[in-house]
Amino acid sequence: MNLLFTPLDSTLGARVTGGRIADFTETEWTQVIDGFHTYAALVFPDQHLTPEEHVAFGKRFGEIECLRPGQPYVAVSNLTPDGKIMTPKEKRYQTLRGNEGWHTDSTYMPISAKASALAAEVVPAEGGETEFADMRAAYDALDADTQAEIADLAAYHSLYQSQAKAGFVFKTGEAYGYHTDGAPLRPLVKVHPVTGRKALFIGRHAYRIPGMSDADAAALLDDLLTAACQAPRTYLHRWQPGDIMVWDNRCVLHRACPYDYQQPRVMRHVRIAGEPQTECGIGAIADERADGYAPSPAAH
Numbered sequence: 001m002n003l004l005f006t007p008l009d010s011t012l013g014a015r016v017t018g019g020r021i022a023d024f025t026e027t028e029w030t031q032v033i034d035g036f037h038t039y040a041a042l043v044f045p046d047q048h049l050t051p052e053e054h055v056a057f058g059k060r061f062g063e064i065e066c067l068r069p070g071q072p073y074v075a076v077s078n079l080t081p082d083g084k085i086m087t088p089k090e091k092r093y094q095t096l097r098g099n100e101g102w103h104t105d106s107t108y109m110p111i112s113a114k115a116s117a118l119a120a121e122v123v124p125a126e127g128g129e130t131e132f133a134d135m136r137a138a139y140d141a142l143d144a145d146t147q148a149e150i151a152d153l154a155a156y157h158s159l160y161q162s163q164a165k166a167g168f169v170f171k172t173g174e175a176y177g178y179h180t181d182g183a184p185l186r187p188l189v190k191v192h193p194v195t196g197r198k199a200l201f202i203g204r205h206a207y208r209i210p211g212m213s214d215a216d217a218a219a220l221l222d223d224l225l226t227a228a229c230q231a232p233r234t235y236l237h238r239w240q241p242g243d244i245m246v247w248d249n250r251c252v253l254h255r256a257c258p259y260d261y262q263q264p265r266v267m268r269h270v271r272i273a274g275e276p277q278t279e280c281g282i283g284a285i286a287d288e289r290a291d292g293y294a295p296s297p298a299a300h
């Protein structure tokens, strides 16, 4: 059996049809991994994977990054464990709202993620899409002067910072990613460890650039982000229950789209760990306060 890869209307992404993931042959898995490197984001419609199948799918791409100890998948959902709609005071709700900013997963961790696999179980009638942006094409679209200007720059990445900027102050240990190890420093231009292609490596967690004032760094990072996340480099996925997507966090930004948070939305997320050789960043600082660092008065 041969899978069909239909490119999406974007510089990234393909829709993969022609088989059930749980039944893929080794030949088909080779096709999928090759397609992942070519397209950077893959949509598999109508798969309805069980949590175990979802985790097995993730393991085809690498080691699983557990967001809770011993838990290989997590709910991305506005329902509490007993099925009630979350209130805006809940930290998990604030995490969902934070996801509405362009980001790539776990860049605030010592090792940033390789990939993420997100599956839809319950979706609202309107909104709640996920949008993706191709940072390979975004890098290629920069003029030569900008490419030269950013070639040797790096930024610190922090979830305290990005959540505080969105208006949500978290304390150390309050949720995954709020650790005490300091913020990792990552190059603005990432060379893909498999394809060798350069990609812009930015997003909401990036907040400080050594050698620049914080204001200049913020302006540069915002300008790059705004220019990068434009057609034809973006793709908006309108979820149907049963869809699963996988994307390459080394060269793709994503964001959740808002919806009526009184309506249930239940997604399942499996994160695939980066490789220590290529995803550990350049170094770390320890200037983050253990109680969560709020960069501006607007964060309170």
Ligand SMILES: O=C(O)CCC(=O)C(=O)O
Binding pocket: 076, 099, 105, 116, 118, 128, 129, 130, 254, 255, 256, 257, 267, 269
């Ligand atoms: O809820 C979404 O659409 C995306 C959430 C997200 O950022 C993720 O799964 O990594």
Ligand SMILES: [Fe+2]
Binding pocket: 099, 103, 104, 105, 254
């Ligand atoms: Fe994410």
